[in-house]
Amino acid sequence: MEFKDKMEQLIAELNNYNYHYYTLDQPLVSDKEYDALYDELVALEQETSVTLPDSPTQRVGGEILKGFAPHRHQAPLWSLDKAQNIEQLRTWHERVIRLVNDYNTKNPDNTLPSPCYALELKFDGLTLNLTYQDGRLVQASTRGNGTVGEGILSQVKTIKSVPLTIPYADGTIEVQGEGIMNLSVLENYNKTAAEPLKNARNAAAGALRNLSPKVTAERKLNAYFYNVGYSDDITFNDHKEMMNFLRENRLKVNPYIFYFEQFDDVMEQLADIEKGRSDLDYLIDGAVVKVTDFRIREALGYTDKFPRWAVAYKFEAEETTTVLQSVTWNVGRTGKITPLARVEPVDLAGVTVQNCTLNNIGDIERKNLKFALGSRVFIRRSNDVIPEILGKVTEEQDGEEILYPEECPSCGFPLEQRGAHLFCNNKTGCKPQIVARITHFASRDAMDIETFSDKTAIQSSMS
Numbered sequence: 017m018e019f020k021d022k023m024e025q026l027i028a029e030l031n032n033y034n035y036h037y038y039t040l041d042q043p044l045v046s047d048k049e050y051d052a053l054y055d056e057l058v059a060l061e062q063e064t065s066v067t068l069p070d071s072p073t074q075r076v077g078g079e080i081l082k083g084f085a086p087h088r089h090q091a092p093l094w095s096l097d098k099a100q101n102i103e104q105l106r107t108w109h110e111r112v113i114r115l116v117n118d119y120n121t122k123n124p125d126n127t128l129p130s131p132c133y134a135l136e137l138k139f140d141g142l143t144l145n146l147t148y149q150d151g152r153l154v155q156a157s158t159r160g161n162g163t164v165g166e167g168i169l170s171q172v173k174t175i176k177s178v179p180l181t182i183p184y185a186d187g188t189i190e191v192q193g194e195g196i197m198n199l200s201v202l203e204n205y206n207k208t209a210a211e212p213l214k215n216a217r218n219a220a221a222g223a224l225r226n227l228s229p230k231v232t233a234e235r236k237l238n239a240y241f242y243n244v245g246y247s248d249d250i251t252f253n254d255h256k257e258m259m260n261f262l263r264e265n266r267l268k269v270n271p272y273i274f275y276f277e278q279f280d281d282v283m284e285q286l287a288d289i290e291k292g293r294s295d296l297d298y299l300i301d302g303a304v305v306k307v308t309d310f311r312i313r314e315a316l317g318y319t320d321k322f323p324r325w326a327v328a329y330k331f332e333a334e335e336t337t338t339v340l341q342s343v344t345w346n347v348g349r350t351g352k353i354t355p356l357a358r359v360e361p362v363d364l365a366g367v368t369v370q371n372c373t374l375n376n377i378g379d380i381e382r383k384n385l386k387f388a389l390g391s392r393v394f395i396r397r398s399n400d401v402i403p404e405i406l407g408k409v410t411e412e413q414d415g416e417e418i419l420y421p422e423e424c425p426s427c428g429f430p431l432e433q434r435g436a437h438l439f440c441n442n443k444t445g446c447k448p449q450i451v452a453r454i455t456h457f458a459s460r461d462a463m464d465i466e467t468f469s470d471k472t473a474i475q476s477s478m479s
Contacts, residue, residue, distance in 0.1 A: 087157035
C-alpha cells in the first residue's frame with residue numbers, strides 16, 4: 017500500500033514540526049512549507065478515504081457530540097492541601113521533616129534522605145488526564161471527583177501541543193496536566209469574536225467541556241504536563257526523572273520548574289514567582305511545592321484527600337467579581353472621551369480596587385456592559401495598572417443602562433463618534449485638553465522641563 021507509506025511519512029514530518037512549534041517553541045519550517053505538506057496529506061486522505069490514527073488532520077474538530085461519557089481513572093487524581101500564607105507553608109514543611117525523622121527512627125537500616133523540593137507553577141485552567149496505550153492517545157478526561165471524570169478525547173485532540181502518539185509504547189500510562197488558554201491568544205480571539213470571552217480560565221474550561229470539538233479548536237488551547245499518575249510498570253526515583261520522561265515523550269513541560277535542597281530557597285523563589293506572575297502569558301493562581309524523592313513520597317503517603325508530600329501555595333487573586341456602580345467620562349489630551357468605571361470596593365492582588373478602565377463605547381458593547389449598572393462583573397488586575405472589566409457575570413441585560421454622553425463632560429461641545437471612540441473637537445476651548453497638551457509639552461518625552469508640574473499647567477491654561 018504505497019499511499020499508506022506516503023501518509024505515514026507525511027504524518028511523521030507534520031507531527032515532528034508540530035512538536036517543535038507548539039511544544040518546544042522552535043519552528044523548523046515556515047507556515048507556507050507546513051501548509052503545503054498538510055494540504056498534501058488532506059488530499060491523500062480524501063482520495064483514499066483513509067485517515068490514520070495519529071494524523072494531524074484529526075485536530076480540527078469533528079461532529080457535535082451527544083454527551084460526555086464517564087471515564088474511571090487508572091489511579092486517583094488527588095487534590096492538594098493549600099497554604100494560604102508563609103506560616104502555613106512553614107507548618108507543612110515542619111510536618112514533612114517530622115514525618116521523615118519519625119520514619120528514620122523506626123527504620124534505622126533503611127533511612128530516608130533529607131527532603132529536597134521541586135517548585136512548580138499552579139496553572140489556572142482545567143485539569144487533564146491523558147491515557148496512552150502502547151504509545152497512542154486513547155482517552156482524555158477531566159478530573160471529575162478524582163476517581164471518575166468526563167471523557168473529552170475529541171476536544172483534547174484539538175490541542176496541538178498534545179501528542180497523539182508518544183515514543184513510550186510499553187503498556188498503559190496516564191499523565192496529568194492543565195489545559196489553558198494563553199492570554200495573548202485570548203486577546204486576539206476577542207478582537208474578532210461575536211461573543212468575547214470573559215477570562216482565560218473560563219475560556220479553556222468552557223472549550224474543553226463544549227460538545228462541539230470545532231469550538232474547542234477555535235480557542236487554540238495549550239497544555240502543560242506535570243505528573244505520571246499511572247503506569248503498568250515504569251517507575252521513577254524522583255521528580256526530576258519523571259519530568260525528563262515527560263519531555264522525552266514529547267509532552268510539554270513548563271520551563272518554570274525549580275529544584276532546591278533548602279526550604280528557605282523555596283520561599284525566596286516563591287516571592288520572585290509572585291512578583292513576576294503578571295509578565296506570564298497565562299494565568300497562575302499560585303505555586304506547588306513537592307518533595308522530589310519518591311521513596312519519601314511513599315513513606316509520607318496520603319490523607320483522605322491530599323498527598324502529604326505536596327502543598328499548593330495560593331497567591332492573591334488577580335481576578336474577581338464585584339458590582340459595577342457607575343461610569344464617568346474623562347477628556348484626554350487628544351480630545352478622546354474615555355469611560356471610567358466605579359465599582360464596589362474589592363480586594364484584588366493585595367490592593368483595594370474601586371476604579372476600573374473601560375477603553376471606549378465599543379468596549380462597553382463588546383463586553384455586554386451596556387445594561388450592567390448595578391450588576392456583577394468580572395475584573396482583572398495585572399502589571400500594577402488600573403484594573404479592567406472583563407465582562408458581565410451573567411448574560412442577561414438585567415442592570416441599568418450606561419448612557420453615552422452627547423456633549424463633552426467638560427466644555428459642553430458636541431461629541432463626534434469615530435469608530436468605537438468619542439471625541440471632543442473643541443481643541444482651543446476645552447480645559448482638560450489644553451492642560452494635558454501643556455503637561456505633555458513639558459514632559460520628559462518632549463521638552464523635559466523638570467520643575468514643570470500639573471499645577472503649573474493648570475495655571476498656564478488660565479492665563
